[in-house]
Each structure stands twice: as C-alpha cells, then as structure tokens.
Amino acid sequence: VSPTSTSVKLTGSSDYIFRTVPNDSVAAKALADYMQKQLDKKNAAVFYNSQSDYSESLKSEFVKFLREQGGEVSSKLICDLSDPNFNANQSVEQSIDSGAEVLVLLPNTAELDDTLKVVKANKQRLPLLGGDDVYTPKTLKDGGADAGEMVVAVPWHILASQTDFPETSRSLWKADVNWRTAMSYDATKALIEGLKNNPTREGLAQSLRSKDFTAKGETGEVQFNQFGDRDRRGIQLVKIEPDPKCSFGSGYCFKPVR
Template sequence: MSQKNETVVLVLSLLITIGLASAGIWWLTSGRGINVGGLSPQNQTISKSPTENSPQSEQQIQQRLSGGKKLLIPEQATTTKQAAIQAIASGNYNAAISDLQASLKTNRNDPEALIYLNNARIGDRKSYTIAAAVPIGADINAALEILRGVAQAQNEINQSGGISGTPLKVLIANDDNNPEIASQIASALTNNSEILGVIGHFSSDTTLAASKIYQQNQLVAISPTSTSVQLSGVGSNIFRTVPSDRFAANALSRYMLAKLQKQKVAVFFNSASGYSKSLKSEFTTALYGDGGQVVSEFDFAKGNFNAAESVTNAIAQGAEVIMLASNSATLDQALQVVQVNAKRLPLLAGDDAYTAKTLQIGGAAAADMVLAVPWHILADPQSNFPQTSKQLWNGEVSWRTALAYDAATALIVGLGRNPTRTGIQQALSASDFSAKGASGQIRFLPSGDRNRAVQLVIVKPGNRTSYGYEFVPISAF
C-alpha cells in the first residue's frame, strides 16, 4: 500500500473511532449500561470532573463524610432512600431500616444504601468502624464498584454475628480523586478516634498523598486499586490488595518475549499520571532485563499527540508490538491507537483498558489484545465469591469490587485479632497473616504489597457481552 493510501486509511479509522467514542458516551449517559463480564455494574452515571476548590474548609470536608446521615450519591436515589437519610439523621433507625430495605428492592445494586442499612441496624450500639475513601465526584463508576466490595464484606460479617460479637460500621468518604482533598480526608479520618482502618484511596496519586497522613498517625489504609510501585514500602501502615505494577509489567514482558516471540515494542503512556508512568517504567525495566527493547515512546499528554502518526512512526522505528500504559483519562486516546493500528502489531495493555469500553469501541481491532489485570471473574472456578456477589448485586462484579472486598476482609480479620489501630497494623504485618478473599488468600509482603500474581486476559469473540467480544483468562504459558 502506498504511503498516501495508508494515511487516508488511518485518518478514516481515526474519524470512525471518534464517532464510536461519541456513540459510547451517548450509550453511557442514556442509562443503558449493562454488566459486562464483571466489568461495568448496572445503573451507573457518567463520571464528573474532580472539584477544583481545594483546599477545603473543615466544614466542607465533613460534608464529604457519611455513615448514613448525608446522601453522598444522589444520582438515581429513590424517595425511600432519601427518607431513610432523614430518619438516620434524626435517630429513627427503625424507620431508616424499613426505608432502606424498600429502596434496595427497587435498586438492588446500590452499595451506599446497603452500607447505611447495616449501619442503621447497629444504631447506637457498640461497633467497630472503618472508612472507605472513594472518588464519587470524579469517577462514580469506580466509586460504586469499590463500595460494592466493602458493602458485601460488611453485610456478610454482620449477618454472621459480627467480629467476635461486635458489628462493623462503615463511613463513606468522597475525595473526588483529588490528592489535596484526599490528604484532608485522611486528616479528618485520623482525627476521628472511632475510625480503626481505611479502605482507599482510588488512584495511586491520591493514595500516595493520603498515605503520608495515615503513616504519621499510625492508621492502617489498604488500597484496592492503587498499583504504582511508589507505594511499595511507603510506610508500615500502608497496604494494598491489588498487585503492584511490577507484577503486571513482568507478566506482560514475559508474554511478549516467550509467547509472541517479539523483541521490540513501542510504549504509549501518560506522563501526567503516576500510575501510567509507573507501569511504563516497570515494563521497560522488565523488558530490558528479559532481553527485549523499547524502540519508541509516545506521550498521550502532549497536546499534539496524533494516534495515526504515532502508530506509523512506531512501525517505521521497527516496533513489533504496541504496549498501552494508558490511565482512565487517556483511555480514549489508547482506543484510537487500537483502531488505527488495525491489528498490524500485537497489542499489550495494563488494567486501565480492562473495561467494557475497550470491547465496545475497540471491537474487532482489539481482538487478541492481551491485558495484565488483578482479577477475572472466571479465573478461579473454586471461588464462591462470583456467585455470592452476583446474587447480592443482581449481576457480575468488577475486579475493583473483588479487591475492595479483599481489603475489607483483611481489616475484618485484623480487627478480630486486635481491634485497635496498632493491633490491626501488627496483625496485617505478621508473617502468619492470611485471610480468604474473593481473589484467593490475602497475604502481604513486608513492603505492604499484595503477595499475588496478576492475571493475563485476552480479547476474543464471545457472547458473554453485548458487543460480540469478551475478556478470556489466559492459562500459564
């Protein structure tokens, strides 16, 4: 094909991608979202931009915290849920219980309602309290996914009689995925003596910002979603149930060299994202260590980034594989690369591309793309979590839900050993610590990292989704 014709094809592909992306946005905002193989839970709303008004006053921060007296997720809130909030605020727990039960019959997969229901059932009785810090104002989908895991763990332990007879309360905190607000949230939580542990935060940047506060005040925080290697060993109170980028990078490097039998790769990343830079750096290090080579890098953050030109340049520089280290803010650019690549080069990607949008927008162009992900709902046939979560939430759940469930489970086991801030830290750090989670045994390395390998998945045609493609687990190679 001549260079002129190739350029025309690439430009047309880019225009098609933009059109599909627009259709995807319409699809999400029209309320037609469905569950896709444990990727995107139902009844979700489009993400909003993070708040820019920071730092915030103490009163504003308090408005971001709720155990049931404030509604933090007003989208699609039923009238009975709104009534329950007022009932809890006035101390009428019986009315709140009745209203929240009615609300959950209408909307079964509302984790905020289930958390407040369990809190209302406890009322003013003695309890242990943990907090869940989530990005409600910036990424409502991710916030709901994380809260589902926390809510399920709370619901199960309380239904079984609590932690040695003491029930578990959960306080929800909205940090808008903003590092400065996350730090203020962390200060508010550490100053509240009732909070014995924290699940969060969402992105690596917000977790890193908040971790300084938690470490200074000796409050355990477990992130279910932050993968940056910068978190490794950041403090004795900082843990995570998601494997670090080092695990994902090593797995992708081995797959490229051993399975694909390719040596040279072009890496696409976002220099404005701590996660993206971490994955790129770890992948580059692993690849060179294994004998491969990065022949070119392309930064999504550059104002003149052009997917078609970048792919053409990558091929001209000898790239045999494309590695996509995008983050959520640059997933659309990554999918443009998928489209204009048109399967000319094999594709690798991190967990950010593990979404229904990749299947919907990527389509046939994404077929055979391999991703390193923390968890896949079909990867462990022996686990009963996929079934129990499906019964509770009326659909399959995402990896964020599974690993948030694991984070809550780890805190619950820690509370069972010693229900104090120091006691939980000592329990999680002990060499004999182990808890059974959604994704297998939960154990932590001295660095606070999860001692668990990642799962590789590949995009294949299938009928588990409405897009004609699905993610399929890859067995050992």
C-alpha cells in the first residue's frame, strides 16, 4: 500500500498494489483546470524529466487534460530537464518567445535544482504551476521571491485539515508534517483495518480489494477502486506566499488555495 507513488502506470498493474495517494491524473487535471479557469491561460511550457516514470506520467496526463480542454502545449514547449544540453535561461526565453503563457514544472526530486534555475530565469514574468515534488523547503529557500505565487498540486496540506491530526502529529514529531506523512498514516490505517478479518497476506489483499472495504484515515475514508487506486480522493492546491513566520526561515510558505 503505497502512500507516495503516483504514476498512472501502477493503475491496474497488479491485484496486490494499492495506494492512498491519488494518481497523477488527479493532480494533472487540477493543474490544467486552475490554469484555464483561474489564470485564464491556454498555452503552457512544460518542464519534466523523461527518465522518471513519475515525471513522465504527470507530464503526459497534464498535456492530455490541457488539450482536451482547449489548451495547448506544442512539442517545442516540452523541455526535458534530463537533457545534458538543458539550459534554464535559454529554455525560458524560448518558451516566452514561442507564446507560452504559463510555465509548468513537473520534475522529480533529482531534477529540482535545474527546476529552480527555471524559476530564477523566469523572474516572475510568467505564472508558475508545479507538481508535488516541487513541494519542498528547498523551493521556498532557493526560489525565494521568484517562486512567489507558484501554485503546486499536493494530496494534502496541514492548514486545510479539519481533524485533530495536525495537533497530534505536532506533539509527536515536534514539527509540522506534510502530505507524505498524512498519506502514510492513511496507508497504515488501511493495513490495520484490512488485517482484522483475515490476517494473512492473501487475506489482506482480499480485504483491500473488497467493494465493502473502508478505513478511516486523516484524509477521509480510505477505499480502493477495482484498479487499486484511492477512490474519491481529490487534490489540494497550495500557493507560495510571503510569511515571516515560516518555520523554514525563507520568508515564504505554502498556503492552501481556498
């Protein structure tokens, strides 16, 4: 039961793989919707890592949803961060010259440094959207003012929680937790519930696959569809905003988009 693996390749790949985190299609659609409905933009430049299943998955899903909704990402505006010749400054200038209205940052963690070079090269000229691997303290610290107003899609945010989980987790960890902790908690709760009736490996799999299975997690009821994906779980958009109280010392924090 994975709390963090989001690639659409996992959907239906095995009767024994489940996940509490929404797959990339959910995040991709949320970003495409925000770009078109809130930013009122249609043309995007996408930065991703072709060597990462996660990054490739999120890029493909975003491009699909954007085009389905009348937007566009031309082939020359899809920039591969893993290309040995990748140059952030050149890529941003070419994107702007080619009509990009938004820069969409969908790297994996390994390419975060190059992604932040893109943020710096943009100099706040175009709006920024990002996938959940951009959601790190490093983005706040190194991105600084240039990352301001960036909107990132994550499965959960502590400030949007309506349970006592944030307070309980703070008392345990002595810090604010992120979406990975919440999804791990949900995965653990699913495993505990699944083991109650038949505490064997096959019994657990049967329990989780059952249409009647449900477990109470931090992010709501945990249920799985026929493909092993989290059923009826949405995404949380967060925006980078100035905040002198930010615990990371950057002067910026991720805040929920209401």
